[in-house]
Amino acid sequence: MDFEAPRRLVRALAEGDSTQEDALWLTRLPELLARTVEQTGLVVERVVAPGGRGSLVVLVHLPDGTPAALKLAPPSAATGHERTALETWDGSGAVRLLGDAGPTGLLLERLHPEVSVRSLPEAKAVLEASGTLRRLWAPPPPGHGLPSVADRTAAAAERLRAADPGDTVAPLIDAALAVREELLAAGEPEAFLLHGCFHQGKVLAGDRAPWLAVGPSPLVGERAYDLARLARDRAEDLVATTAGPSTARRRVGRLADSLDLDRDRVLGWTLFRTVTAAVAAMRADRAREAEPLLEFASWL
Template structure:
């Protein structure tokens, strides 16, 4: 069958594709070759799918349902593979195949969850509770000799892009400066070094069979828990912005999440600020002005 990538994926990868990158052009051929090699039966491509990989619902030769995921090198699939192997199904989707040759191609074969049922489908308070409980299970000691990126390394790369963004959009300069100052203070004395999901939010938590909720799609990083939790704080940001008391709701959410997961409130607030500004500046850079406006207004509340 032809593996047509969803338009959401095409648009998202187009925003970040380096010059000369032909991963999307080769995707259908790669998927066909992988399906044949693993003797998989294809059910359908997941639509709208994610923003960094092609997700295909398949069945293995013995009839077991599974998910085939293909990701370009810039999505760091080898890092996702290593994290999923370390978690071994505890709080996260189970990695079904650790074939080294396939890993080089950015191919993952995963446990089938319920792809259309995320924790985001729950009422907001319940969704936050379930998501936070799932996230807690992922915060473990990283494996010895790991090669995961650290929070300091990842945010260092992002800081450079944020400074450039502030030069291009001077109106963002005060928020960028506040976010960069917060980062420097937070990195001065990190309280712990845990393996983190890296891109955790409600839509990354899917319903499963062996556990009610399991995390998918990590971009793992090693650092403090507050960094991971910070992305969850701004979930449903469009609803927060639309609410007359959005700023108050946000402050209460930060306190509730910090208390429930035993994370320092001020450190969570600082990382929430940094991550919201970084995402907002990045959205401006690629022309997603509406997203940028929401994120930067949210950051202004912090």
């Protein structure tokens, strides 16, 4: 099947910690898609572009005509973890898993990929997104094998320690590392199934429900961690205003209160995850992405 992989996916695999297997997977992606379609009897409608950073998503029809989405992920992706989370949620607040499509492929309920919560005015978007996130916080299934918050953040902390960011960013890195140690010092206070990569762009319009989450990178731990990525949504808009610092802290506080979470823990994980994302963007020479994140982090 002739097609060109979305540029966002190509760029993300080149910039990230992808493996040689991932690079080979990318070159063979047209062949893989064609083989998957043939084996499953799917009818391809179109490739979703720009699509995601970690997978190829194709709008398809099942053999019985039901519209669906085929997600093909590289070998390094934890597709098994995503499958575990989607099976646990069973469509409650999240896209419904329809079946497997090869070792790293998933067949998913068809949503509307062009319409995310981010298209709403900010106040409404935050309300809808936080309501969706609340529905995802469930007890993890027995024998889940998912990483903990401590596990997930350990590698990120090592990357921060290895960074050479310059004098202006170093204090933020020190603060991020210190707050992680403080948050984990007494062990994790609770063990919920978390989305792991939740933000407004991960909440899409659906037919079965108005808004459903997609693209989890699931883990188990405290809910404050899961709220941290949502808290910095539209950071670039805040940077453009004179009320940025006060608005940022007020937003974090309101989100924490709306979901009955400890403000300080939400603030701490927001700082850690924002600095982590900024340093990753700097490593990839994406200064325009890193700068508002660093500004946002400095306000927390």
